[in-house]
Amino acid sequence: MITKHLSEEAIQWYAMHGNAEPGVQAGAEKELQAGPEEGTQTQEYLERDADIIAHMLTCGSCQARATEYQSLFAAIGQQPAPLFDFDLAAAVLSQLPATLPAKPGSARPGNSAMTWLIPLIVIGAAGIPGYIFRKNILGLFSGISSMLIYLAMITAVSVVVFQGMETYKKYQRKIDALNLY
Amino acid sequence: MKNKTGNHLTDSHLVDKVLRGDTHAFGLIIKNTEGLVAQIVYKMIGNPEDRKDIAQDVYLKAFSKLGGFRFQSKLSTWIARIAYNTCLSWLEKKKLVFPGDGYDGQGTGETMERISDRTVAGGHGEQETLMSRKELSVILQGEIDRLPAIYKILLTLYHQEELSYAEIVEVTQLPEGTVKSYLFRARKALKDGLSVNYKMEEL
Numbered sequence: 001m002i003t004k005h006l007s008e009e010a011i012q013w014y015a016m017h018g019n020a021e022p023g024v025q026a027g028a029e030k031e032l033q034a035g036p037e038e039g040t041q042t043q044e045y046l047e048r049d050a051d052i053i054a055h056m057l058t059c060g061s062c063q064a065r066a067t068e069y070q071s072l073f074a075a076i077g078q079q080p081a082p083l084f085d086f087d088l089a090a091a092v093l094s095q096l097p098a099t100l101p102a103k104p105g106s107a108r109p110g111n112s113a114m115t116w117l118i119p120l121i122v123i124g125a126a127g128i129p130g131y132i133f134r135k136n137i138l139g140l141f142s143g144i145s146s147m148l149i150y151l152a153m154i155t156a157v158s159v160v161v162f163q164g165m166e167t168y169k170k171y172q173r174k175i176d177a178l179n180l181y
Numbered sequence: 182m183k184n185k186t187g188n189h190l191t192d193s194h195l196v197d198k199v200l201r202g203d204t205h206a207f208g209l210i211i212k213n214t215e216g217l218v219a220q221i222v223y224k225m226i227g228n229p230e231d232r233k234d235i236a237q238d239v240y241l242k243a244f245s246k247l248g249g250f251r252f253q254s255k256l257s258t259w260i261a262r263i264a265y266n267t268c269l270s271w272l273e274k275k276k277l278v279f280p281g282d283g284y285d286g287q288g289t290g291e292t293m294e295r296i297s298d299r300t301v302a303g304g305h306g307e308q309e310t311l312m313s314r315k316e317l318s319v320i321l322q323g324e325i326d327r328l329p330a331i332y333k334i335l336l337t338l339y340h341q342e343e344l345s346y347a348e349i350v351e352v353t354q355l356p357e358g359t360v361k362s363y364l365f366r367a368r369k370a371l372k373d374g375l376s377v378n379y380k381m382e383e384l
Contacts, residue, residue: 008369072372075321076340081216082223084236089211092240093204100202101247174269 006062010052014062015069018053192256199247207247211240214257217342218264221352224333225268235271239264254351258344261352265334324374332367339364 006014056062130137141149190198190209198206218239226232243260250259325333331353338344338352350357 009365012365012368068372068376069368072368072375073340075317076325076336076371077343079318079322079325079341081341082219084215084219084233085229086233088215088236088240089208092211092237092244093208095237095241096204096207096244101200101245174273 005059006052006055006065011062011065012069013049014052014056015066015073018056018066193252196247196250196252196256199244207240207244210243210256210260214260217257217261220337220342221261221264221334222268224337225265225272225330231271235264235267239267242267254348258348258351261338261344262354265352321375324371327374328367328370331363332370335360335364336367336371 056066190206195206195210195213199210215236218236222232222235222239226235239260243263246263250256254262325336328336334353335349338349339346344352346357346360349355349360353360355363
């Protein structure tokens, strides 16, 4: 039994799922932000949900907060949906290209054959010379100092790290573009 | 996603018809999904002319890529994702400011004033002091519009369009945890903004 007032997360969860059946509640436990580790998850969620519901039965303040959210959700759901003020279908259909969209697999005949052929060509192109000149290739690295090998490894790792950072920055830029605070 | 036209053709049937050259079927796809696309475009793009161009662009892209649709999600979700990405690319390209820019996390002064004016000017009669549902809807929309765009979109997709978390993840490509976290914050920000002004029960 929870004696303190419920957290905002718990209130939101109750507002959305508090009146649902226990099975549905267990499926909706994800509403609560800080969930326990997988494995004991469902049982712990059920216990926590039961605690929340038990608290709700006795706490008028938390009930009022949940009711506010329920009113809010209902109001959002009833908001008029925006509509385009022109005939979108007609506008789009008049601009459709003459050619049909490509069907998966059929638009490019031999597509599946190419899927196999290209790797085979690549492997062949690299593998055959590699097999023929294998002794020379091994000899190439025998003369290289370990320092040089480390340098090459560090360079490779650095490139991977920088690419990862760039991907992350790109993601952040997209998030920033969405005007988060 | 609600079927706005009342037709009962499945995604698979519609896509198959389009791929066989039936453009009328693509018209049905547009009719079925334009509500969801409108929600996304209106929440992300402020300029009406831009919305018009983007909406058309979304469906032209959808048409050209339809052959690659693998039915791993609902067709409406797939098109919503195209709409979301198209809006995002548009905003990045144009470096435009979102509607809702300047959100400060506080209740809106404008709304507050309007409510206060209404209450003062309306006298003491019950009919006069109670706001009509339409007015409350306008106030709520005003508060929603003040939220950051991603919050608006998530609230709309979850509470109005009734998309599941998985579908929202598919549309926005945000991690599920992020979607839940933003939704929580969006609901709280909206409730806090409205609570500054009046009782939520009035809604």
